[in-house]
Amino acid sequence: MHNNPIVMVSSYPPRLCGIATFAEEAREFIQKANPQREVLVISHTDGRGKGVFPIIDINRPDWWKAVAEKIRDLDAYAIHLEHEYSLYEYRDKRGIGDNSEGFLTLLEAISDYPIVVEPHTVHGRLRDAEANFIYDLCQRSDVVLFKCHYQKWRLEWTFAGNGWKAPRNIMVVPHGARPDRRWGMDEIPELRKELGLEETGLSDHVVGMIGWIQSNKRWDILLSMWDEVHEEIKRRSGQEWDLLAAGTMRDPDHRDDYEKWTKEVWRLGHKGIAHYHEFVPRGELYYKMMAICDFIVLPSTDETQSGTLARIIALNKPYITTA
Missing domain, CATH: 3.40.50.2000 (Glycogen Phosphorylase B;)
Known part of the structure; x- marks a missing residue:
């Protein structure tokens, strides 16, 4: 034994x-x-x-x-x-x-x-x-x-x-958050380059919405108000903040919402205030995509512990969530 x-x-x-x-x-x-x-x-x-x-x-x-x-x-x-x-x-x-x-x-x-x-x-x-x-x-x-x-x-x-x-x-046993996935501010430019985001025109200040794209994650909540939020941030701070929506669909049953929400991100992207990046949220890449964000928004209809939230906490990122 x-x-x-x-x-x-x-x-x-x-x-x-x-x-x-x-x-x-x-x-x-x-x-x-x-x-x-x-x-x-x-x-x-x-x-x-x-x-x-x-x-x-x-x-x-x-x-x-x-x-x-x-x-x-x-x-x-x-x-x-x-x-x-x-x-x-x-x-x-x-x-x-x-x-x-x-x-x-x-x-x-x-x-x-x-x-x-x-x-x-x-x-x-x-x-x-x-x-x-x-x-x-x-x-x-x-x-x-x-x-x-x-x-x-x-x-x-x-x-x-x-x-x-x-x-x-x-x-x-709380979901927990691993302590070995953090990057300093001086490492963020290199991370952006590694992820292929340096040439996209992404602003220096980034609001992230990262993870699996599925109906219960309710990306539409932030997308529907991002025009106004972007303008309010600019009015108060004088800074340009972009929305980075990154992830992919995992359940074909959620395809309608996936297509509708990514289309909305592209619409915002044409206005120069949002970017969409398709990737599989898994492993170290998942943490790196979150690490380049100044803070993260996690809209959800779930009340159970979220793996995405655990990763946000692991990175010591400010966040806004709904449940």
Whole structure:
């Protein structure tokens, strides 16, 4: 057992997925804390990289069997699973999903191993099916990690309202922000050049809106008022500030908003007050794109902890957010 590997189960890059990006960094830090063990990943079929086993085929109702078998083959020391409903949702020929039933079955199949589950699905307005799923998940896990204290007390409030006992195996581990991704003001010109932004006419002062472009991120909030905000900043400070909107779409279901919002950025760009930069927000590049901004705006309809917000905090950037 001394050198048995820690096995993560999650989506993984190059998939365009926030959980995949999170898992990549989580793996790095789990490895640093456990240098004597390998940290391996069982991912969906599009996962790639050293120590990654891309065997989760969610088109099969029994996808969990291959995962359980691989965990036994690897003789894991412990299992760390990331959960988000869409990652493990098998849909039949009618398009009807199983509400991650296969995920719960997997937990039962690997119950001989220490199980840590990190759900990215806990919020303050749980529907009955969601509350029931989390209850079942907690029953089948040794430790369940939440990212915010409010998630835990809100869940306990919901469970009490249903007459259920609150799980005793929930631990709050804040999302956190890595301390090793900061650049000094003297390094910003070189970063702008590296990112290809030096020749775009980008102002010396930059408001950033950085990350995945998806409907719940509500880029339209800032875009709809940027004309006025730009003029007000100029009136008060006498300075030119540009908006840098940078990211890409990750969910085809959000294509309409993606196309509408990027078109609006280009319209503002023709007026010389905004710039659009297409990139995949992942790894060090994600941090560098934020680093060149003076402050960052993060409009959102989510109330859960944001990976984008964690990176903003890691960079020690002023920010405005909505939720």
